[in-house]
Amino acid sequence: MECIFCKIINKEASADIVYEDDKVIAFKDIKPKAPIHLLIVPKKHINSVNEINSEDKDLVGEIFLVAKKIAQDFGIKEIGYNLLINVGQGGGQEIPHLHIHLMGDKDKN
Ligand code: 5GP
Ligand code: ZN
Numbered sequence: 001m002e003c004i005f006c007k008i009i010n011k012e013a014s015a016d017i018v019y020e021d022d023k024v025i026a027f028k029d030i031k032p033k034a035p036i037h038l039l040i041v042p043k044k045h046i047n048s049v050n051e052i053n054s055e056d057k058d059l060v061g062e063i064f065l066v067a068k069k070i071a072q073d074f075g076i077k078e079i080g081y082n083l084l085i086n087v088g089q090g091g092g093q094e095i096p097h098l099h100i101h102l103m104g105d106k107d108k109n
Contacts, residue, residue: 005097009043018073023059024066026102034103036074036081040067046098049087067102076104 007013008027015027018038029037040063046052052060064083071077081104086093 003045003095003097005039005041005095005099006045009041019066019070021066024062026066026070029101034082034105036076036102036104036106038070038074038102040070040100040102042098047096048093048098049085052098063098063100067100070102071104074104075106076108079104079106079108 004013008015008017009025015030017025017027019026019040023043024040025043026038026040029039042056042059042063044056044059046056067083068077071081081102084101084103085099086101
């Protein structure tokens with residue numbers, strides 16, 4: 001498996017992990033574009049939003065609940081933050097493993 005996010009999930013590659021449970025992992029983006037820039041990733045390899053099936057409905061819900069939890073843990077839930085999902089080449093998706101970008105700034109008001 002050449003997928004870098006699967007390697008991070010399988011601990012074959014390192015990452016600054018901020019959250020993990022049996023279905024979801026979240027880690028710091030290696031090239032942050034905001035003071036807080038995290039990637040929330042389902043452990044199941046799904047290429048992109050285009051490959052989500054109805055059997056993944058609960059998992060897709062989980063990644064958003066994790067996003068909210070992490071926003072709270074990082075102290076930006078009330079201030080607000082950005083969630084971004086790039087889809088496919090035209091959408092600027094670089095890593096073909098579904099993920100949500102969570103970007104925020106504690107000092108924003
Ligand atoms: P995409 O463009 O696919 O939506 O976003 C991929 C993100 O993953 C980029 O923001 C990029 O900086 C980040 N990224 C790429 N490779 C690695 C890596 O090996 N480790 C971590 N932590 N982030 C990565
Ligand atoms: Zn993968």
